[in-house]
Amino acid sequence: MNYKWQNMRHAEFDRERVLRAAMCTFMVNGYAKTSMQDLTKATGLHPGSIYCAFDNKKGLFIAAIEQYQQDRTAQFRQLFANGRSAVDNLTDYLAQILQECLSCDATQACLLTKSLSEMGEQDEQIKQIACEFLQSWHQSLAQVFDTAKAQQLIPQESDSQFLAQYLVMGIYGLRTVAHTQPNVEVLQPLADKLLADLIRH
């Protein structure tokens, strides 16, 4: 039987810091190309500690994905939880995503779609987790369009679910274009048209 921490003494490391470090490493290298050595270096944890805290490499990966989702959700809530116009909020949201795309950081890509693309075909568990989180993002966006409807910014007969799905599609696409063309001149007009096509009357 494996040795396991009993969590009686306080945690010796900052779980969120460790998970964000692992998250970045996975984002840069992908899952398969990230070695345990990369992870011990990035997190500062020794192999034994990682195995105690997260079972194995995949366990750490799943925990990192969950942290990613949590961080993203918090960021989303902060941007949308206010009394402003839903359309203004969407504009800011797209501008924020665009900034990320332009940063040319490896962390610009969405860890969920990246993981889905890399492992979705082989690992059902990862696929389900990623799909669930992406679905909940879609639902959050649908709520924003509901708000826009309530604020009479888009027609009452608009289908919030559909508009949200279209926006999700656009953001996926924008992020992929950013891989080949990380320029404002290319991405800004795309984002502008995307928003215009969403709120057109």
Add this chain to the structure above:
Amino acid sequence: MNYKWQNMRHAEFDRERVLRAAMCTFMVNGYAKTSMQDLTKATGLHPGSIYCAFDNKKGLFIAAIEQYQQDRTAQFRQLFANGRSAVDNLTDYLAQILQECLSCDATQACLLTKSLSEMGEQDEQIKQIACEFLQSWHQSLAQVFDTAKAQQLIPQESDSQFLAQYLVMGIYGLRTVAHTQPNVEVLQPLADKLLADLIRH
């Protein structure tokens, strides 16, 4: 010095068949998770033959990507090289992509974007090849919009480059949505709106 074939005797294997087999394997597993054993099984070639013909795993991968690009280009030309309306052709093209998305086949994803996502950050050569091929696809689509303009199907002041880029973005997005929602009910309306937003006057 490595032993190398001298290509004096005729090729003992069908290069295209081998490359397509490798292509599929890479599409299903990704580059890192595809082992040489997977490749020998898929191609029917022995390790030595692969190393003679393609230098190493990465050499085979690049050759497979090039074959993918060639196959896609041929398919594209076949669909668009006719006297029909550019908009009708685009409609058929999107319908064809949608069919691929619905097939739930691992090969539905674009090998170029998938490779860019997996390796672009670490391997400059792969990144350049993928970007170049995706760029040439973008140019081909821009030509289609030029044709549409000449056929007076879209306004004369339309920016073909931009419309093509927007379509590229949409197709990237559509393919990613298909990973989580491979249903006609979801994808068809998205594709329909994408086309409508492109040819709107």
Add this chain to the structure above:
DNA sequence: AAGATATTTGAATATACATTCAAGTATTTT
């Protein structure tokens, strides 16, 4: 057909990797 040249084969090699575990260190309990 014999000799020369080229290709095919797959076991052997070396390396990189995920995981384990026993020894070492810290904290808590008595």
Add this chain to the structure above:
DNA sequence: AAAATACTTGAATGTATATTCAAATATCTT
């Protein structure tokens, strides 16, 4: 402060992997 308990450490383990290469086989040349 001594004993007991819990965590930390990183070298050791076994496995998987990319690549090589010498022997075996096929084709070509004379």
